[in-house]
Amino acid sequence: MSAAAALLVAVALDLACGEPPAAVHPVVWMGSTIQLLKRRAPAGGRIAELLWGALMALTVPCLFAALGAGLAALLAPHPALSVLLSGVLLKPTFALRALRGAAFGVRDALAAGDLPAARAALGSLCSRDASDLDEPALVAASIESVAENTSDSVVAPLFYFALFGLPGALFYRAVNTLDAMVGYHGRYEYLGKASARLDDALNFVPARITALLLVTAGWLRGADARRGLAVLRRDGGLTESPNAGRPMAAMAGLLRVELEKRGHYRLGDPIAPLRRELIDEACRIMVLAALLFAALAALAALAIDVMGYWKEAL
Numbered sequence: 001m002s003a004a005a006a007l008l009v010a011v012a013l014d015l016a017c018g019e020p021p022a023a024v025h026p027v028v029w030m031g032s033t034i035q036l037l038k039r040r041a042p043a044g045g046r047i048a049e050l051l052w053g054a055l056m057a058l059t060v061p062c063l064f065a066a067l068g069a070g071l072a073a074l075l076a077p078h079p080a081l082s083v084l085l086s087g088v089l090l091k092p093t094f095a096l097r098a099l100r101g102a103a104f105g106v107r108d109a110l111a112a113g114d115l116p117a118a119r120a121a122l123g124s125l126c127s128r129d130a131s132d133l134d135e136p137a138l139v140a141a142s143i144e145s146v147a148e149n150t151s152d153s154v155v156a157p158l159f160y161f162a163l164f165g166l167p168g169a170l171f172y173r174a175v176n177t178l179d180a181m182v183g184y185h186g187r188y189e190y191l192g193k194a195s196a197r198l199d200d201a202l203n204f205v206p207a208r209i210t211a212l213l214l215v216t217a218g219w220l221r222g223a224d225a226r227r228g229l230a231v232l233r234r235d236g237g238l239t240e241s242p243n244a245g246r247p248m249a250a251m252a253g254l255l256r257v258e259l260e261k262r263g264h265y266r267l268g269d270p271i272a273p274l275r276r277e278l279i280d281e282a283c284r285i286m287v288l289a290a291l292l293f294a295a296l297a298a299l300a301a302l303a304i305d306v307m308g309y310w311k312e313a314l
Contacts, residue, residue: 002079002082002083002086002305003086003161003162003165003301003302003304003305004298004299004301004302004305005083005087006082006083006084006086006087006090006166007087007090007158007161007162007294007297007298007301008087008294008298009083009084009086009087009088009090009091010086010087010088010090010091010094011096011291011294012087013087013088013091014091014094014095014096014097015096015097018097018098018101019092019095019097019098020091020092025092026064026089026092026093026170026173027092027093027173027177029064030060030064030173030174030177030178031177031181033060033063034056034060034177034178034181034182035181037052037056037059037060038056038181038182038188038191041053041191046190049190049191050190050191050193050194052191053182053188053190053191053192053193053194053195054194056178056182056191056194056195057175057178057194057195057198058194060174060177060178061170061171061172061174061175061178061198062171063174064170064171064173064174065167065168065170065171065174066167067170068089068165068166068167068169068170068171069165069166069167071085071089071166072086072165072166072167086165086166089166089170090157090161090166090169092173093157093161093169093170093172093173094153094154094157094158094169095149095153095154096153096154096287096290098153099125099146099149099150099153099154099286100146100283100286100287102121102124102125102145103125103142103145103146103279103282103283104279104283105121105124106118106121106122106125106138106139106142106279107142107276107279107280108121109121110135110138110139110276111276115134115135115138118130118135118138119131119133119138122138122141122142122145125141125142125145125146125149126141126144126145127184128141128261135274135276136273136274137260137274139274139275139276139278139279140257140258140259140260140274141261142279142282143251143252143255143257143259143274143278143279143282144248144251144259144261144267146251146279146282146283146286147214147247147248147250147251147252147282147286148244148247148248150210150213150214150247150286150289150290151203151206151207151209151210151211151243151244151246151247152176152203154286154290154293155206155209155210155213155289155290155293156172156176156202156203156206156207156210157169157172157173157176158293158294158297159172159205159206159209159293159297160172160202161297161301162297162298162300162301162304163300163304172202175195175198175199175202176199176202176203178192178195178198178199179192179195179196179198179199182195183195183196183199184196200241200242200243203243204242204243206243207243207244207246207247208243208246209293210246210247210289210293211232211236211246211247211249211250212250213289213290213292213293214228214247214250214251214254214285214286214289215228215229215232215250215253215254216289216292217285217286217288217289217292218250218251218254218285220288221281221284221285221288223254223255223281223285224253224254224255224256225254227253227254227256227269228250228251228253228254229250229253230253231249231250231252231253231267231268231269232246232249232250232253234249235249235252235265235266235267235268236249236250238265238266238267239264239265239267240264240265245265245267248267249267249268251282251285252267252268252269253268254285255268255272255278255281255282256268256269256271256272257269257270257271257272257273257274257278258270258274
């Protein structure tokens with residue numbers, strides 16, 4: 001019961017308060033730790049970078065998971081305090097309100113007719129080069145990022161919390177932070193390879209759950225759920241990432257739009273124009289999907305707690 005209550009505390013904190021200050025934000029601490037290890041990476045070629053990257057992919061997530069496990073053990077004799085502090089520490093592992101706020105930043109800049117500001121605001125959602133994006137392309141990139149981050153930034157950490165408690169959520173968030181900082185082509189190609197592969201593995205199930213949740217939320221909101229499922233099946237595997245395309249394709253189908261990253265993929269069909277108002281609808285679908293999953297995750301955590309009590313009683 002305590003895990004389910006902690007999850008509800010965390011969701012309430014997110015919706016009411018948003019992100020904690022950087023000085024006390026565990027994800028900022030993760031980033032600082034990763035930055036320190038990046039600076040100490042050996043310059044001995046690909047093999048050395050691969051090995052150092054594998055060490056980073058193991059040590060950083062395990063360190064923060066161990067801290068979470070230690071805190072959970074210390075708080076175990078104090079149920080009320082455990083629920084409160086676990087909820088406070090779980091909150092920074094996901095970012096529902098911040099995700100919506102970042103998307104609204106792009107929308108508001110577009111509404112003001114300020115393309116440079118909209119391009120700058122997109123940087124809070126994704127790392128894509130926005131220097132030559134027009135309004136429809138900025139809308140598409142925002143919708144894609146909202147859909148993908150529904151999985152990475154909301155569903156996945158809650159999924160691992162439901163299964164493994166606070167250590168699971170912290171482990172996942174550390175892996176995802178590693179992937180964001182070093183898991184891409186270019187300078188950190190080999191240093192980030194282990195982190196990228198681990199992130200792909202951890203997101204495999206949450207991404208597919210997220211896609212189905214988005215379709216469900218879209219159906220509840222009167223969107224084209226049948227097309228959402230059809231585009232998910234047809235286009236979900238077209239992205240380089242084995243996971244990102246699933247929620248993005250589902251959202252494209254729900255909104256009846258085509259989402260394109262030039263030279264990489266096209267998801268969905270250009271039935272409806274890419275209007276900035278669709279950012280609002282994508283966010284409404286995202287929030288509903290996230291709340292649906294939070295309820296499911298709380299029930300799963302409660303079921304796991306109850307099974308644990310039964311085992312102790314027997």
